Amino acid sequence: xxxxxxxxxxxxxxxxxxxxxxxxxxxxxxxxxxxxxxxxxxxxxxxxxxxxxxxxxxxxxxxxxxxxxxxxxxxxxxxxxxxxxxxxxxxxxxxxxxxxxxxxxxxxxxxxxxxxxxxxxxxxxxxxxxxxxxxxxxxxxxxxxxxxxxxxxxxxxxxxxxxxxxxxxxxxxxxxxxxxxxxxxxxxxxxxxxxxxxxxxxxxxxxxxxxxxxxxxxxxxxxxxxxxxxxxxxxxxxxxxxxxxxxxxxxxxxxxxxxxxxxxxxxxxxxxxxxxxxxxxxxxxxxxxxxxxxxxxxxxxxxxxxxxxxxxxxxxxxxxxxxxxxxxxxxxxxxxxxxxxxxxxxxxxxxxxxxxxxxxxxxxxxxxxxxxxxxxxxxxxxxxxxxxxxxxxxxxxxxxxxxxxxxxxxxxxxxxxxxxxxxxxxxxxxxxxxxxxxxxxxxxxxxxxxxxxxxxxxxxxxxxxxx
Amino acid sequence: xxxxxxxxxxxxxxxxxxxxxxxxxxxxxxxxxxxxxxxxxxxxxxxxxxxxxxxxxxxxxxxxxxxxxxxxxxxxxxxxxxxxxxxxxxxxxxxxxxxxxxxxxxxxxxxxxxxxxxxxxxxxxxxxxxxxxxxxxxxxxxxxxxxxxxxxxxxxxxxxxxxxxxxxxxxxxxxxxxxxxxxxxxxxxxxxxxxxxxxxxxxxxxxxxxxxxxxxxxxxxxxxxxxxxxxxxxxxxxxxxxxxxxxxxxxxxxxxxxxxxxxxxxxxxxxxxxxxxxxxxxxxxxxxxxxxxxxxxxxxxxxxxxxxxxxxxxxxxxxxxxxxxxxxxxxxxxxxxxxxxxxxxxxxxxxxxxxxxxxxxxxxxxxxxxxxxxxxxxxxxxxxxxxxxxxxxxxxxxxxxxxxxxxxxxxxxxxxxxxxxxxxxxxxxxxxxxxxxxxxxxxxxxxxxxxxxxxxxxxxxxxxxxx
Numbered sequence: 001x002x003x004x005x006x007x008x009x010x011x012x013x014x015x016x017x018x019x020x021x022x023x024x025x026x027x028x029x030x031x032x033x034x035x036x037x038x039x040x041x042x043x044x045x046x047x048x049x050x051x052x053x054x055x056x057x058x059x060x061x062x063x064x065x066x067x068x069x070x071x072x073x074x075x076x077x078x079x080x081x082x083x084x085x086x087x088x089x090x091x092x093x094x095x096x097x098x099x100x101x102x103x104x105x106x107x108x109x110x111x112x113x114x115x116x117x118x119x120x121x122x123x124x125x126x127x128x129x130x131x132x133x134x135x136x137x138x139x140x141x142x143x144x145x146x147x148x149x150x151x152x153x154x155x156x157x158x159x160x161x162x163x164x165x166x167x168x169x170x171x172x173x174x175x176x177x178x179x180x181x182x183x184x185x186x187x188x189x190x191x192x193x194x195x196x197x198x199x200x201x202x203x204x205x206x207x208x209x210x211x212x213x214x215x216x217x218x219x220x221x222x223x224x225x226x227x228x229x230x231x232x233x234x235x236x237x238x239x240x241x242x243x244x245x246x247x248x249x250x251x252x253x254x255x256x257x258x259x260x261x262x263x264x265x266x267x268x269x270x271x272x273x274x275x276x277x278x279x280x281x282x283x284x285x286x287x288x289x290x291x292x293x294x295x296x297x298x299x300x301x302x303x304x305x306x307x308x309x310x311x312x313x314x315x316x317x318x319x320x321x322x323x324x325x326x327x328x329x330x331x332x333x334x335x336x337x338x339x340x341x342x343x344x345x346x347x348x349x350x351x352x353x354x355x356x357x358x359x360x361x362x363x364x365x366x367x368x369x370x371x372x373x374x375x376x377x378x379x380x381x382x383x384x385x386x387x388x389x390x391x392x393x394x395x396x397x398x399x400x401x402x403x404x405x406x407x408x409x410x411x412x413x414x415x416x417x418x419x420x421x422x423x424x425x426x427x428x429x430x431x432x433x434x435x436x437x438x439x440x441x442x443x444x445x446x447x448x449x450x451x452x453x454x455x456x457x458x459x460x461x462x463x464x465x466x467x
Numbered sequence: 468x469x470x471x472x473x474x475x476x477x478x479x480x481x482x483x484x485x486x487x488x489x490x491x492x493x494x495x496x497x498x499x500x501x502x503x504x505x506x507x508x509x510x511x512x513x514x515x516x517x518x519x520x521x522x523x524x525x526x527x528x529x530x531x532x533x534x535x536x537x538x539x540x541x542x543x544x545x546x547x548x549x550x551x552x553x554x555x556x557x558x559x560x561x562x563x564x565x566x567x568x569x570x571x572x573x574x575x576x577x578x579x580x581x582x583x584x585x586x587x588x589x590x591x592x593x594x595x596x597x598x599x600x601x602x603x604x605x606x607x608x609x610x611x612x613x614x615x616x617x618x619x620x621x622x623x624x625x626x627x628x629x630x631x632x633x634x635x636x637x638x639x640x641x642x643x644x645x646x647x648x649x650x651x652x653x654x655x656x657x658x659x660x661x662x663x664x665x666x667x668x669x670x671x672x673x674x675x676x677x678x679x680x681x682x683x684x685x686x687x688x689x690x691x692x693x694x695x696x697x698x699x700x701x702x703x704x705x706x707x708x709x710x711x712x713x714x715x716x717x718x719x720x721x722x723x724x725x726x727x728x729x730x731x732x733x734x735x736x737x738x739x740x741x742x743x744x745x746x747x748x749x750x751x752x753x754x755x756x757x758x759x760x761x762x763x764x765x766x767x768x769x770x771x772x773x774x775x776x777x778x779x780x781x782x783x784x785x786x787x788x789x790x791x792x793x794x795x796x797x798x799x800x801x802x803x804x805x806x807x808x809x810x811x812x813x814x815x816x817x818x819x820x821x822x823x824x825x826x827x828x829x830x831x832x833x834x835x836x837x838x839x840x841x842x843x844x845x846x847x848x849x850x851x852x853x854x855x856x857x858x859x860x861x862x863x864x865x866x867x868x869x870x871x872x873x874x875x876x877x878x879x880x881x882x883x884x885x886x887x888x889x890x891x892x893x894x895x896x897x898x899x900x901x902x903x904x905x906x907x908x909x910x911x912x913x914x915x916x917x918x919x920x921x922x923x924x925x926x927x928x929x930x931x932x933x934x
Contacts, residue, residue, distance in 0.1 A: 065715015
């Protein structure tokens with residue numbers, strides 16, 4: 001009869017210890033396939049344990065398929081492979097730890113002190129106490145959030161949008177994936193070149209053909225767009241990344257005419273449209289589109305926090321129908337808690353002062369305007385600066401270097417000194433000599449008070465190249 | 468000279484009102500392309516406003532491309548189309564409002580009273596006050612969260628997983644999308660038939676060929692799998708949806724052998740592996756995989772709340788390398804706040820009682836075990852019940868109806884009475900007569916105290932069919 005030392009079972013319950021020993025004997029072949037296990041009563045008596053203990057072990061063995069129960073005959077060992085279970089985790093390669101840079105001009109990280117922490121915590125407590133986080137949001141997002149977004153678009157961008165047209169999603173890249181699915185397998189994408197690399201990467205992963213379209217002073221070249229055979233164009237007319245080009249009204253109208261003639265779709269990616277430092281925000285393509293050709297999209301990554309992971313898109317009615325029919329099965333990807341809190345933040349939650357979001361934006365805009373002037377002034381005075389391109393918008397600008405040295409060599413020397421740079425040439429799908437020797441300065445993470453150290457460090461990086 | 472009635476400007480600032488009137492005149496053709504605007508000083512004197520006001524309006528017009536500034540010559544109207552801007556939101560079709568059912572046996576919605584609201588609110592306050600929500604999580608997810616998940620998998624499922632292997636994402640469907648991208652364009656998916664429809668829908672949207680594989684009593688038919696030509700199989704061995712089949716050890720080993728022979732991948736979707744009511748949880752495929760063939764995935768939708776939108780997958784090292792190389796550019800889709808709170812909840816945050824998650828699970832399991840027995844007992848006594856399939860696991864079971872009436876007719880009659888049913892036949896890609904007349908009862912949202920009303924309502928639905 002099977003004999004196990006039940007004293008050496010450690011902290012395990014008796015039935016589980018017995019189950020494990022029996023399982024090991026089956027896996028190691030001590031108990032062969034087809035063999036009959038002792039009856040519960042017999043084994044219980046033999047091991048001086050209760051029948052219930054043996055029953056628990058046999059049931060678990062049966063549930064996992066190690067034994068078969070045959071009515072009135074008992075339990076029989078099933079045919080199983082005798083492979084040992086993996087004991088320790090396989091050696092996964094370590095993730096490269098995030099590097100602590102002395103200076104990082106590449107990351108678009110915004111200043112965390114801008115985050116409205118106290119208010120956010122208060123709104124979060126309110127939602128949690130009211131239980132608003134318990135019900136999953138419908139696929140397109142929480143109605144209250146979509147209403148608040150539509151109201152904000154109307155009041156501050158002059159966009160006439162109904163909440164039904166809005167789809168909320170977990171950040172820009174997820175929305176690109178949804179868009180690719182919405183526009184279907186036959187879509188050919190025209191993308192700004194240079195441009196934001198993740199747009200190319202996501203559409204590329206999806207398998208869509210992507211046509212890089214060069215830019216002129218007004219944005220996307222219409223001639224190149226017409227010649228590309230694209231059926232959709234994805235662009236940032238408010239403030240192109242990384243050149244900062246603002247697309248004027250005539251070019252915007254030309255884009256809409258192209259869409260009409262080519263039966264195409266314009267994806268308007270307004271990723272930092274909120275940061276315009278002179279005058280009012282420019283009217284969006286969406287607001288001058290009368291033929292349902294424009295999909296507008298934006299996120300709260302730059303305006304609130306990139307750690308929030310919330311974006312949205314506005315679909316014209318005819319694409320909305322298609323979205324509901326073909327993609328309506330996708331559950332909302334944003335937690336209900338975030339959606340509730342963001343809805344309150346956007347709407348002002350009935351407070352007489354109105355939208356907390358717009359108050360926050362107005363404060364942040366002022367902060368960045370000051371920071372931007374200070375950074376532009378400090379960088380203009382540097383010996384490595386040939387020229388600055390300031391278009392009065394966005395959280396980055398271009399800086400042309402007074403050097404003939406190769407971008408890659410400069411990047412490597414900078415990294416050796418703990419400085420992370422970003423070059424215009426890195427954003428191009430088609431390399432062009434005109435892009436060389438130009439930095440993309442993402443300034444939102446810099447500190448005004450530490451600009452002397454910042455420029456001194458950059459002088460150290462560039463002096464061998466620019467002197 | 469241009470003359471505008473500045474008294475009728477309402478609450479707008481002077482410069483903005485002037486900008487709007489000029490813009491309207493350009494768009495309507497009153498000011499023709501090429502025409503020179505009055506000098507700032509002249510217009511200011513004419514309208515009795517300050518030069519700064521006119522300057523503000525001209526600058527905005529220039530920024531938007533309505534006028535060109537020519538140095539020393541002044542401002543000239545640009546050639547633009549004269550299209551009116553859309554005035555009111557286009558008529559988007561209303562979303563179908565969610566129906567309020569008297570009884571819903573279809574939705575997998577869990578009982579919201581199970582959610583640990585007070586503790587969750589406390590942990591959220593802690594994270595917000597410590598500022599843990601401000602930094603975006605790295606692409607694979609917050610290290611603390613992945614460590615907590617790895618520890619939980621080790622302690623409660625006997626899985627040896629390192630945190631580096633884990634990728635956190637915004638729910639199961641987002642993870643399916645990532646998986647499809649990871650396995651690439653050449654992948655052919657074998658899917659359980661019947662099975663969870665969203666798996667088919669997501670892979671289908673991705674454009675992957677999907678092969679429905681019939682089930683036998685032990686799960687996926689190995690013969691059909693081998694004949695399918697699939698390179699990946701996606702299945703739920705712990706508790707299949709909707710049949711509840713538990714795949715025994717011999718079949719699990721056969722699946723791993725298939726993966727080895729066919730150079731295939733096994734996606735183990737453990738969506739409700741936590742709810743096993745008899746004995747211990749069954750060892751996962753991942754834990755007996757020694758050849759890096761298994762991708763394990765799970766979410767916290769059933770165990771904590773579907774409104775949380777957090778899931779994760781465990782990649783074997785060789786696929787992890789590929790993930791980082793090809794998909795490493797994707798930012799994490801889960802807000803930093805949720806990741807921090809969930810990490811504390813899983814780890815117990817240093818509390819001596821250990822994981823709050825496991826305490827919560829143990830409480831919920833007890834609650835569902837009681838509810839399940841009550842529901843099974845009540846439904847077994849109903850006149851429409853031919854048989855119940857109870858496999859001691861999961862938040863659903865099958866109920867065979869004592870009827871020959873068509874499923875679709877039954878569904879329609881039920882809807883007329885405010886009852887939402889779910890039939891086994893709806894989950895099949897390939898229809899089979901054996902699936903007919905069988906309900907999938909998702910019982911987690913039912914109330915034990917109201918079971919008499921529930922069964923009375925169902926008797927009302929079925930009596931014309933079953934009498």
